[in-house]
Each structure stands twice: as structure tokens, then as C-alpha cells.
Amino acid sequence: MRGGNEKAKGLQTVERALDVLYLFREYEGITLSFVAEKLNMSPAVAYRLLYTLTDSGFLRQERAGKRYYLGEKSLLLGYQAIRSQEIRQTAYPVLEKLKQRCGLDVFLTVSVDMQSLCVEKLDVEDDLQLSMRVGGIYPIHKGASNRPLLAFAEEEARREYLSSLKLGEEECKKLESEMEEVRKRGYDYTRGLLSPGLFAIGFPVFGMRNKLAGCISVGGYSVAMKEEKFDSYLKEIAAAAAEINRLSGAEEQGM
Known part of the structure; x- marks a missing residue:
């Protein structure tokens, strides 16, 4: 049962991360507070998702600001999707x-x-x-x-x-x-x-x-x-x- 709960939590985390990435369908740049409000999640959860996506290269954060943008890995995947x-x-x-x-x-x-x-x-x-x-x-x-x-x-x-x-x-x-x-x-x-x-x-x-x-x-x-x-x-x-x-x-x- 515990393993099933962990799996469900993992899937939920993946779904939430994808929801964050999908925001870029409509918005060029996003902020932590915007993600929390738009996706109806706590700022703590939004921060963890943004941190993980940024650390893995799928997002990048502007140096002197609070906005996040698509990172190089997201661009690479998009380019490969177009080519394929x-x-x-x-x-x-x-x-x-x-x-x-x-x-x-x-x-x-x-x-x-x-x-x-x-x-x-x-x-x-x-x-x-x-x-x-x-x-x-x-x-x-x-x-x-x-x-x-x-x-x-x-x-x-x-x-x-x-x-x-x-x-x-x-x-x-x-x-x-x-x-x-x-x-x-x-x-x-x-x-x-x-x-x-x-x-x-x-x-x-x-x-x-x-x-x-x-x-x-x-x-x-x-x-x-x-x-x-x-x-x-x-x-x-x-x-x-x-x-x-x-x-x-x-x-x-x-x-």
C-alpha cells in the first residue's frame, strides 16, 4: 500500500511539473506567485517544482529578477519534435x-x-x-x-x-x-x-x-x-x- 501511495505521489509530481511547463504555451515568462495562483498550489510546492525544473535545465531564471523562462533542454526537445x-x-x-x-x-x-x-x-x-x-x-x-x-x-x-x-x-x-x-x-x-x-x-x-x-x-x-x-x-x-x-x-x- 505504501508503495502505491509513493507511486501516486510521484505521478502527481510529474503531472504538476508538466502543468508548469504547459504554462509556456500562453506565457513567455512566469513567476513563483503566478504558478502558485494559476495552478492552485502552495508557494512551497510551486518553488520546489520551479527549482527542480531549473536545476535540470528545463527552465532558466533571469539573473536580476523573479521570472522563469524555458531552458535549453526544453528548446532542444521542441526543436527535435519539429524535426521529427x-x-x-x-x-x-x-x-x-x-x-x-x-x-x-x-x-x-x-x-x-x-x-x-x-x-x-x-x-x-x-x-x-x-x-x-x-x-x-x-x-x-x-x-x-x-x-x-x-x-x-x-x-x-x-x-x-x-x-x-x-x-x-x-x-x-x-x-x-x-x-x-x-x-x-x-x-x-x-x-x-x-x-x-x-x-x-x-x-x-x-x-x-x-x-x-x-x-x-x-x-x-x-x-x-x-x-x-x-x-x-x-x-x-x-x-x-x-x-x-x-x-x-x-x-x-x-x-
Whole structure:
């Protein structure tokens, strides 16, 4: 019985430590008092967790302050998680060809807990300073590099996400309508919705059993976007998406 209690305590400690790390999903830096309040634990317990995570390298504490930030080990794990994404490995050669054919930056994003995570970006020579970065997390309802992830998400998850935005009734209906249009078209096109002065065109990509795997997109400066090029860009991205779908084992009739 005693061994079972010790095991339960150990599991509870691990769960609490993970809860602390998960706070960085929303906050860049945290304090001891914030952790205690947010996770409903005593300051003593919060201190022990923060101390252990810092001592092991998963957190770091600023020298002249009280805030804690993700440490090198957390960054390393995050980087390895990005590199190990199966869709990233499958899509990379196709994305490289797409960049060459369009002459635009190319992105691959995936949905993580209803947020958009950029797992790959192939730059042209003129890097877009305002655009997304590998490892960056972005609102899933903003920009054509992200919105297909929301539009093609499972209905229940999509509705819960839209509800969590706490938008006004009209604004919520507008966003729902836009997502329906994205599903009907099969792609999204936005200007300045995520990054001012930039445009993006994004297509969803799918894996086995036609499960949503990610979104591929191209982007550039809006002023350089010539409408006569739009159809050619669209054709190239659609072909790239179809190739990734094929390589990932998606069923053609579900496209």
C-alpha cells in the first residue's frame, strides 16, 4: 500500500511539473506567485517544482529578477519534435520544388492543440522580415498559412475554438462563413491578415485515412503580388498539395 501511495505521489509530481511547463504555451515568462495562483498550489510546492525544473535545465531564471523562462533542454526537445514531424520529412522535397517554381517563401504548418505551429520555412533570397518563423506559434484563424488548419479541422474542435475566441455574434458568423468558403474552394488566400503588407495562399494536406496533416502555403509582399500570377501560383500549390497527399497515403476520392 505504501508503495502505491509513493507511486501516486510521484505521478502527481510529474503531472504538476508538466502543468508548469504547459504554462509556456500562453506565457513567455512566469513567476513563483503566478504558478502558485494559476495552478492552485502552495508557494512551497510551486518553488520546489520551479527549482527542480531549473536545476535540470528545463527552465532558466533571469539573473536580476523573479521570472522563469524555458531552458535549453526544453528548446532542444521542441526543436527535435519539429524535426521529427513525419509530414515535414515527406513534404520537404515537394516544398523545395514549389519554392523554385514560384520564387516565393514556402511554409508548412501543423495544428497543435488548435494553434498553428510552423515546422518548415524555405526562404527566397529576400527574406520576409515580418513573416512566420520555424517554431513560431500563430493564431489558427489568421492568415492563409494557418486558416486551412481551422477550416478542415473536425467540426467539434472547430466550433469549440471559435467559441473560445469570444467574438461578437456577427464577427463569429463571418468567420464561420469564411471557413466554409475555404472548405468549398479547397484553399485560402489572404492579404495582411496575419502580417501587415504580406499575402499568403494556403492549401491543406492530408495523410492516411484523409486525416488533416498540415497546410502548405506560399507568401510574399502584397505590393509585388500581380493578379495575373495568381492562377499560376494556385496551380503550382495545388499540384504540390496533391503530391504531398499522394506521398502521405491520402485517398484520392477524399480530396
